[in-house]
Amino acid sequence: MNRNDLRRVDMNLLVLFEALMIERNLTRVGEKLFITQSTVSAALARLRELFDDPLLIRNGRAMEPTPRAMQIFAELGPAMDVISAAISRAREFDPASSCNVFRLGLSDDAEFGLFPALLQALREEAPDISVVVRRANFLLMPGLLASGEISVGVSYTTDLPATAKRRKLRDIGVRVLRADDRPGPLTLDEYCARPHVMVSFSGDMSGNIDLDLARIGRSRKVVLAVPQFGSLRALLRNTELIATVPDYAACALVEDSCLRADPAPFEITEAELSMVWSGAQDNDPAERWLRERIMQFMASQP
Structure with missing residues (x-):
């Protein structure tokens, strides 16, 4: 396929394909993307035609991806990150006027011991933002990031999605x-x-x-x-x-x-407390601002 052929590809289909590969359930994808199950089914039919492959095959209640779907998913993730980053760089972020909703995943120790100071700083600099905190740990963090339920998390972490980024905040004394x-x-x-x-x-x-x-x-x-x-x-x-x-x-x-x-x-x-985030949000100005504040208030200071 050359670049002229890309004109027949609906970007929304690729977003939906990513969601299907993560959720593997038509109903949950519809709920996540705020569309009906019939719309998801129709989009899956178009994806099958586009890629000339069944992509997802029903196995009981679950849907199992084909080898071709797994290959496409592995190649599509980095490409979507690049596109998202290019679009994000075109936007500016002003904390004082922002009404953004930020979704964080925090382990209980980080929420109890470190989050209050961070929240106070966020509220002072960006009084109109909202923050949603999800309880997270090393078991839950990969799924929360992969599903898009959070954009950044703070916890002790082990395995993460391939597209996730990680930065050490401190040793846990x-x-x-x-x-x-x-x-x-x-x-x-x-x-x-x-x-x-x-x-x-x-x-x-x-x-x-x-x-x-x-x-x-x-x-x-x-x-x-x-x-x-x-x-x-x-x-x-x-x-x-x-x-x-x-x-x-x-x-x-x-x-x-x-x-x-x-x-x-x-x-x-000593274990390590780390900040992890979705690669798709790497260059988003608002998310970058949030990560800088997390580093400022949750990392150990030299």
């Missing part, structure tokens, strides 16, 4: 929270003997800290797992419970509370 008033930091023996509260989005009762303890031949007893950091103040008050949390979450938790934060009595492997 830890502190041990306790509510007792006994002097001095906890010893390793005290740390292992005390009952622990663990913040776990997925309900796990062990994590990387337990691996670090195992390396030195020690263990701890987790007696409670909760999904959010905000409840720790009340849970630890007047108890022997302790919790090992990211240092920035600890700073927020000890403020105006009975809690104190000690360094851990053993070496803990």
Whole structure:
């Protein structure tokens, strides 16, 4: 196909093809793009004619992509990013007058410990914007980015979509929270003997800290797992419970509370807190502004 032949290609079809490959469900694609299921079906028929391939074949309730569809999808993503970037560069962004809606994915520790300062700065600079925060973690982040439900996320991350970008914000240091008033930091023996509260989005009762303890031949007893950091103040008050949390979450938790934060009595492997975003938004002026503010208020400062 030469460039003159591109005149018969509807750009909306390519956007819909991307959505079909991500959702693999006609109804969800219609809901996502605010069109009817019959419109999606008609567009799929046009795509099949355009590419001379079935593209998606029904398998029970799901639709499975053909090998040709997978090849097209892999080639189309970067091309769509380039087109989106070219269009985005033609726009300007003025925070003071913007009414943009920004959609962020934040892990609970980032939302609790770092987001308040960022939000205050965003509101001061861009008073008419709106911010939608989705709860995210390393399991949810890839899907939220791939589906377009968020444009940028902050979390510990592992696998990401091929078109996503990543930038390290900080190493995640830890502190041990306790509510007792006994002097001095906890010893390793005290740390292992005390009952622990663990913040776990997925309900796990062990994590990387337990691996670090195992390396030195020690263990701890987790007696409670909760999904959010905000409840720790009340849970630890007047108890022997302790919790090992990211240092920035600890700073927020000890403020105006009975809690104190000690360094851990053993070496803990630090994870990385990263900012990730959709490659399609890489050059969007508004999204670039948001990412700059995230770097300013959520990254560790030199």
